Amino acid sequence: MPELPEVETTRRGILPVLKNQSIAQVVVRDARLRWPVAPDFARRLTGQKILNVERRAKYLLIRLSNGTVIWHLGMSGSLRVLAVGTPPQLHDHIDVVLGSGRLLRFNDPRRFGCALWTSEDPQQHELIAHLGPEPLSDAFNPAYLVAKAKSRKVAIKQFIMNAEVVVGVGNIYASEALFRAGIRPARMAGRIQPDELQRLVKAIKQVLALAIKVGGTTLRDYVNANGSPGYFRQKLFVYERAGEPCRKCKTPIRHLTQGNRSTYYCPECQH
DNA sequence: ATGGGCACCTGGCTGC
């Protein structure tokens, strides 16, 4: 479910609630996530103070006085803030109960998410250390992307979805950014001209920044920390719009499959 | 090194 804007929206929602709180209790109802929740997860967290909530790629980093929780929402996960005593529902796998009388509740129907405690520097964690630059940072710039794309034969859409190239660009925003940049998603990355890649860098930054501004995209079940949906769906130009008229030129939007994922583009606006 | 395909899992929708 969540791409970078949804994870960032979640981070901003939970940060003020979690910051400087102590963890009174942790309830793990189902440990069968992508990687099983460690048997000592609850014990490691209980009694710790939450110092900050950061984000790297689509991972939330919950900084505690004794370490860090690396939390990923997978395809269908969400973190919500609720009052202690709120009855758990189906797929509510983990509760982090705070001293304030509120709790952080993790719901994840498909269980592709994970929650890992580490005492080490999370930036050095094997899931995080090898990741490419943050899309909204200066390190992600045209010169970088041009160098990175050189002689790469993968389709540009799969290329920008590769977290080693740039993090945080998922299936929705990859199609949307390519539309905004006017680039066809199936073209080989290494054959895209520098000026086009420059437009693409700009488009990725713009689309992600705008999506964060409006709270992300809710297609089916994404909700933020307050249980509210995101409003970027209204601003989608191509995603899930196959057959519908392009918002710029009225040409029907096309669909294709790349790497087992759906891609959408306008045959008139993208070359 | 690179690219491609599959696996993990549940639920919602479609069409027979």
Added chain:
DNA sequence: TGCAGCCAGGTGCCCA
């Protein structure tokens, strides 16, 4: 009404 088949915001891993 029931059910098989297909699809879904991610990403690690295995194979050529």
